[in-house]
Amino acid sequence: QKEVEQNSGPLSVPEGAIASLNCTYSDRGSQSFFWYRQYSGKSPELIMSIYSNGDKEDGRFTAQLNKASQYVSLLIRDSQPSDSATYLCAVRDTGGYNKLIFGAGTRLAVHP
Amino acid sequence: DAGITQSPRYKITETGRQVTLMCHQTWSHSYMFWYRQDLGHGLRLIYYSAAADITDKGEVPDGYVVSRSKTENFPLTLESATRSQTSVYFCASSETPGLAGYNEQYFGPGTRLTVT
Numbered sequence: 001q002k003e004v005e006q007n008s009g010p011l012s013v014p015e016g017a018i019a020s021l022n023c024t025y026s027d028r029g030s031q032s033f034f035w036y037r038q039y040s041g042k043s044p045e046l047i048m049s050i051y052s053n054g055d056k057e058d059g060r061f062t063a064q065l066n067k068a069s070q071y072v073s074l075l076i077r078d079s080q081p082s083d084s085a086t087y088l089c090a091v092r093d094t095g096g097y098n099k100l101i102f103g104a105g106t107r108l109a110v111h112p
Numbered sequence: 113d114a115g116i117t118q119s120p121r122y123k124i125t126e127t128g129r130q131v132t133l134m135c136h137q138t139w140s141h142s143y144m145f146w147y148r149q150d151l152g153h154g155l156r157l158i159y160y161s162a163a164a165d166i167t168d169k170g171e172v173p174d175g176y177v178v179s180r181s182k183t184e185n186f187p188l189t190l191e192s193a194t195r196s197q198t199s200v201y202f203c204a205s206s207e208t209p210g211l212a213g214y215n216e217q218y219f220g221p222g223t224r225l226t227v228t
Contacts, residue, residue, distance in 0.1 A: 032215065034216065034217075036219075042221075042222075043202055043219040043220060043221050043222045044155070044202070044219045045219070046216055046217070046218065049216055088154070088155070090217075092215065097143070097160060097162055097168070098143045098160075098162075098206050098208075098209065098215045098217070099145070099157060099160060099170070100157075100217055102154050102155040103154065104152075104153070104154035105154060
């Protein structure tokens with residue numbers, strides 16, 4: 001069974017710090033990876049996608065991918081209380097049809 | 113531009129009743145998906161559709177039926193609701209991947225369903 005694993009948290013960081021969220025996946029053939037943010041009571045919102053090994057930066061967010069280690073991470077610099085949410089890692093299913101396999105999510109709490 | 117909408121947003125129904133959750137997208141995306149989200153299980157795929165009249169089962173399809181007669185609509189029907197189907201349901205859509213494999217999924221606002 002293809003799996004995506006995340007630490008459920010909560011991950012608690014002080015305002016202004018770097019939050020580091022990690023994700024591992026089981027399917028070595030996976031090529032597309034996504035991070036979604038989900039506020040309590042809201043729907044998942046796409047914040048980053050990454051397809052190649054290395055880093056991809058977008059504002060305060062950096063996604064990191066290491067296919068050899070089957071590991072993808074999300075760094076949030078200068079964390080703000082508004083970043084407090086659950087972060088979902090998703091991996092495109094190699095079985096096709098654009099299906100995604102989601103991790104259970106990591107809850108991030110940024111405290112002032 | 114409405115994007116992707118779901119209705120109703122909240123629904124309470126009784127065990128054994130039929131319930132239909134609606135999903136509508138204005139992007140003309142080929143792919144559409146239904147997920148349920150429960151504490152401890154994360155997002156689980158119920159059904160998906162690659163195009164009008166093409167649907168297939170996901171991870172947890174039992175007790176659900178879908179149809180897709182038009183590209184923009186993808187209704188999900190619970191034929192005989194059970195308490196275990198109490199959940200938050202999300203619809204999502206995505207374009208057909210291009211050469212770069214661009215295939216991000218975008219989610220609707222969700223429907224919170226309670227079966228009593």
